[in-house]
Amino acid sequence: MRTTFCDLLGIDLPIAQAAIGGAAVPALASAVSNAGGLGCVNMTGFKDESARQRIRHTQELTSKPFCTNFILSYEGQFEEALEISLTEKVPVINMFWGDPAPYVDRVHSAGSLLLIQVGSVEEASHAAECGVDIIVAQGWGAGGHVRGQVDTLALVGNILDEVKGVPVLGSGGICDGRGLAAILAMGAAGAYIGTRFLASEEASVATEYSKQILKAKQPDTVYTTLFDYGWPGAPHRVLRNSTYRSWVEAGRPPKNQRPGKNDILATDTDGYQLRRYESCTATADLEGNIEALALWAGQGVGLVNQVQSAAEIVKEITGDAREIIQKLATAFSD
Numbered sequence: 001m002r003t004t005f006c007d008l009l010g011i012d013l014p015i016a017q018a019a020i021g022g023a024a025v026p027a028l029a030s031a032v033s034n035a036g037g038l039g040c041v042n043m044t045g046f047k048d049e050s051a052r053q054r055i056r057h058t059q060e061l062t063s064k065p066f067c068t069n070f071i072l073s074y075e076g077q078f079e080e081a082l083e084i085s086l087t088e089k090v091p092v093i094n095m096f097w098g099d100p101a102p103y104v105d106r107v108h109s110a111g112s113l114l115l116i117q118v119g120s121v122e123e124a125s126h127a128a129e130c131g132v133d134i135i136v137a138q139g140w141g142a143g144g145h146v147r148g149q150v151d152t153l154a155l156v157g158n159i160l161d162e163v164k165g166v167p168v169l170g171s172g173g174i175c176d177g178r179g180l181a182a183i184l185a186m187g188a189a190g191a192y193i194g195t196r197f198l199a200s201e202e203a204s205v206a207t208e209y210s211k212q213i214l215k216a217k218q219p220d221t222v223y224t225t226l227f228d229y230g231w232p233g234a235p236h237r238v239l240r241n242s243t244y245r246s247w248v249e250a251g252r253p254p255k256n257q258r259p260g261k262n263d264i265l266a267t268d269t270d271g272y273q274l275r276r277y278e279s280c281t282a283t284a285d286l287e288g289n290i291e292a293l294a295l296w297a298g299q300g301v302g303l304v305n306q307v308q309s310a311a312e313i314v315k316e317i318t319g320d321a322r323e324i325i326q327k328l329a330t331a332f333s334d
């Protein structure tokens, strides 16, 4: 099941685990990479030794390629972790929410590849012109922060028409073998999957968040800018939870009048206090009112019904996609 994406990286399967905030820990990334896909480690909030340790920990768990993720709108906050990723020879640098141009030469000189997730044809064309190696086309149904306004299939098709010679992955709403088969049929080189991996044994996800993901159906997500503390003005897709519902019931008031705006909802193991409306991922180490935090999830959430190991997820999605493609080939072979 190799595609141009697999050939570029020397991996077996056309699946990349998306950057899913703090849930994307070394155990998850390495499990996905060991299963034949491309795993991703979150770097937001990691500097100096903590960034190096995280990368080395992943390298101890896998000898296969993986990537580290950087959110470009946090300019000035990720320089150290990026430099450490490059000196530690992380095979792929994964970027989102900004212009990759200033980083292309630096990443290539260090011997790494550059991946960027985009939300429009314009962003994709620019990335290809700049020499980015892998483009992820993020559709509007994606979980977490959502860059563009277009559905995954339409965006992938338009980007493939525009950008030649660069592997394009589809992202947003792909949760099973049917989604992977569909995106491959479009001509994409693979799928970039977030929400499904939240329900993996290795992801760092608070128990209540996991429960909410498994319970949710497709209409339970909403595209909003509500959870903006720490990252203002960036639209995102979350589960409709108590925080969202109270804000709607209060008449959708502006920022300074939102209900419970000063509430502390949860605390992490370092004592960091998370506020209501904070842009954060509900990781396993949090204690408090998890249900009221930003519960990022994509429109495919209704397809996620059980927690499995990351390896099982990769195997099931690729196995099912292979079967679907073979059946289609047989059905339409005359």
Ligand SMILES: Cc1cc2nc3c(=O)[nH]c(=O)nc-3n(C[C@H](O)[C@H](O)[C@H](O)COP(=O)(O)O)c2cc1C
Pocket: 018, 019, 020, 021, 022, 023, 042, 044, 069, 070, 071, 095, 096, 117, 138, 141, 142, 143, 144, 145, 171, 172, 173, 174, 192, 193, 194, 195, 196, 198, 281, 296, 297, 298, 299, 300
């Ligand atoms: C829990 C969660 C956290 C996310 N955090 C990040 C992040 O830190 N960096 C990033 O580049 N993308 C982040 N995203 C967006 C994903 O990279 C990707 O676009 C999305 O998961 C794909 O859609 P899907 O969830 O429907 O598979 C996050 C998504 C989720 C679900």
